[in-house]
Amino acid sequence: MTPNIADVPTSAAVPTDRAMVRVEHVSKRFSLRHDRSLKELVFSALQRKKLADTFMALDDVDLTVHAGETVGLIGFNGSGKSTLLKTISGVLFPDLGRVMLRGRVAGLIEVGAGFHPDLSGRENVFLNGAILGMSREQLEERFDDIVAFSEIEEFIDTEVKYYSSGMFLRLAFSVAVHTDPDIFLVDEILSVGDEPFQKKCLERIRELQAAGRTMVVVSHELEMLQKLCTRIVVLRKGKIIFDGDPTEAVAVLRAS
């Protein structure tokens, strides 16, 4: 669901000069591997068939993100936005170049990826919080806030498989925004839940910005990013084609 543009708060981010993320000449090649088993591998070796087609998901990407900045990553499908985010979070490793970070990172690459349907909401909050890097003390301290934010108090001990998809996303998002890292990686999650909840999420993002958190946000909601970000990077076929003012960036993407 697209957030109501009037609800999107203006950016509260205060950029500083302290670099938090350094992406240095990062390239990542993906192979579309067809061969999944040894048998197929042996046969393709015998037939001298080409093993896999490859493409450059990231091509010599250079990017520095400073503390307090909210950087948007935009581009069409397959332009390498998510790959870049995954490379920064440490899920993927660059083939060439390197990524360096300062401070603790939490990647919200996909809301609810760490959730298990057979566990209760409470158990999932703990498991997912720990996966996102929270300690037991932090979790116990913030548990009530997390549940209150998600507004599903009465179902917290129900197994997650009985949740509606909206409830599920609310809880997952709530855990994620309470992890309180120095660097926040956000992939297409600002479109969860109903309108009031979305408003709340955006409000929370604004709070994090005001608190000086660094954010890298991937989204297709161009208007929203334009308001939320201090800087936008446009990617096309794994290359950075624009890096700078949000309004210009959106124009660049629309023109291409």
Place this chain on the structure above:
Amino acid sequence: MTATAPARRTPSAAERAEGWKAPGQDAGWLNPLKERFLLRLLVKKELRVRYRGSVLGMVWSYVKPAVQFLVFYIAMGVFLELNKGTPAYAVYLFSGIVVVNLFGEVFGNATRSITGNGALVAKIYIPSQLFPWASMMVALVHFLPQLLVLVVGAVLNGWLPSPTAAVAFLLGMLILLVFTMGLGMLTAALNAAFRDVENFVDLIVMVATWLSPVLYRIDMVQKSLDGTILWWIYQLNPLTIVVQLFHIAFWRYSKPVVDELATDHPFAYTLAQPGEPYGLWWAGLLIAVAVFVIGTIVFERSKRRFAQEL
């Protein structure tokens, strides 16, 4: 795909001093010790998921070995008359079965731990060592009831705990866990690339019961293989060493065995184990550590490709 030298990937000393680090740069094989809280939650999750929708739940971890034991006891002990030459054959048999079961479960679960948690591995960064370690701890939880049954059975057969038994048991557990975790990390890493590996592992687990002295006694193997290289290979199998240690711990010093050895029965001497009491424990430990090191290295080298391969 050209690989850059690792030195270029990680921050230099000067950069580290400024607080820079590479994403996914973690404590490697020490992670399970550092991330104990997360590890515990993962174990809890595994246990919960394992018995979802099952009425008997944990009871299954008693039922399965019990049935397995009965079948082997009837087929090997009664039909093939192995219990005639072996006093307290039931204890002998069960102390081997628990070893092979633990081996099978740790090995099998660890092999599937990366592919089984694919959704997580591909999306969120977690130190991936935690997955095989969580599998091992789940297997240990299932091992405890079996151990309890074994101890009760041994006591009923005139066994009393002793320092020798305790040392043999602890040595056996140490060798078994280090060895199996080494193998498990190796196969977990390979299984992420080729799913064939898990079937191969099932095969090894199936064969393991028969290639270590679980059902028969080791002197029977010596009788047919003595003097050949195969006899040495058989003895150096870490599982053989661990099963023997378990026999020492729970069977060898129980009353029926000691009594039988004291008689002048012509074959009574065969009940004594080679190299009593701890046999080739040092060789077992050495092999186990070597396998663990190899497993860790392979795992560490391939873990950065997991997210791509799943």
